[in-house]
Amino acid sequence: xxxxxxxxxxxxxxxxxxxxxxxxxxxxxxxxxxxxxxxxxxxxxxxxxxxxxxxxxxxxxxxxxxxxxxxxxxxxxxxxxxxxxxxxxxxxxxxxxxxxxxxxxxxxxxxxxxxxxxxxxxxxxxxxxxxxxxxxxxxxxxxxxxxxxxxxxxxxxxxxxxxxxxxxxxxxxxxxxxxxxxxxxxxxxxxxxxxxxxxxxxxxxxxxxxxxxxxxxxxxxxxxxxxxxxxxxxxxxxxxxxxxxxxxxxxxxxxxxxxxxxxxx
Ligand code: GLN
Numbered sequence: 383x384x385x386x387x388x389x390x391x392x393x394x395x396x397x398x399x400x401x402x403x404x405x406x407x408x409x410x411x412x413x414x415x416x417x418x419x420x421x422x423x424x425x426x427x428x429x430x431x432x433x434x435x436x437x438x439x440x441x442x443x444x445x446x447x448x449x450x451x452x453x454x455x456x457x458x459x460x461x462x463x464x465x466x467x468x469x470x471x472x473x474x475x476x477x478x479x480x481x482x483x484x485x486x487x488x489x490x491x492x493x494x495x496x497x498x499x500x501x502x503x504x505x506x507x508x509x510x511x512x513x514x515x516x517x518x519x520x521x522x523x524x525x526x527x528x529x530x531x532x533x534x535x536x537x538x539x540x541x542x543x544x545x546x547x548x549x550x551x552x553x554x555x556x557x558x559x560x561x562x563x564x565x566x567x568x569x570x571x572x573x574x575x576x577x578x579x580x581x582x583x584x585x586x587x588x589x590x591x592x593x594x595x596x597x598x599x600x601x602x603x604x605x606x607x608x609x610x611x612x613x614x615x616x617x618x619x620x621x622x623x624x625x626x627x628x629x630x631x632x633x634x635x636x637x638x639x640x641x642x643x644x645x646x647x
Pocket of ligand 1: 494541544
């Protein structure tokens with residue numbers, strides 16, 4: 383009987399040790415597990431974005447490949463962390479709920495770090511400086527700054543800082559759309575007087591779409607930092623992301639990616 387007990391205890395100890403090794407491996411990276419801890423699977427980082435936000439995240443003409451500054455950056459971050467990048471395309475306002483429901487490990491989507499979001503997710507160190515700007519029709523001389531939006535119809539994307547900020551402008555009529563592409567279409571169609579969006583996205587639209595009848599106003603309403611979001615329940619994830627970002631800065635890889643999408647500007 384004593385012998386049996388001893389054997390049982392030894393077995394328990396072995397099992398405990400095995401578990402401890404597994405748990406220690408979770409935060410470390412480099413082992414063969416996905417971010418949910420399945421030991422058989424290749425480690426996969428489930429990344430969420432709203433792929434309608436060029437030049438940060440968008441799909442090429444065939445609609446397959448995810449492209450953009452954020453996409454290159456997160457692939458490099460995932461590689462540093464020892465994960466395979468798996469990118470999913472969701473509505474912008476569905477990203478944080480998907481992370482909270484553990485359907486995603488991280489969000490990279492030109493997402494501004496703000497206090498409201500910080501209550502729900504952890505953000506990495508800032509990786510890009512942005513701000514909000516206005517696009518209007520070229521022949522519309524009545525809008526030259528944000529306060530001129532009073533009494534005007536303004537298109538914004540749902541759940542974004544643009545939506546939050548324009549709602550604060552007294553007398554502005556806010557029309558919300560699922561994507562930034564839809565806000566540009568609405569301006570073109572004459573359904574709104576202005577579009578408010580992140581400046582680099584407005585600039586890229588003007589540069590790439592070939593539109594000639596719109597102009598971007600110089601004034602920036604805000605100064606915003608983009609961050610990579612991860613779950614508050616997995617604080618080690620934020621640490622790993624920050625470490626990876628630092629490595630990419632130190633190695634010059636971040637600058638390479640930046641130059642590819644923004645030149646020297
Ligand atoms: N930076 C803005 C925000 O965080 C817009 C992001 C987006 O539309 N992808 O709200």
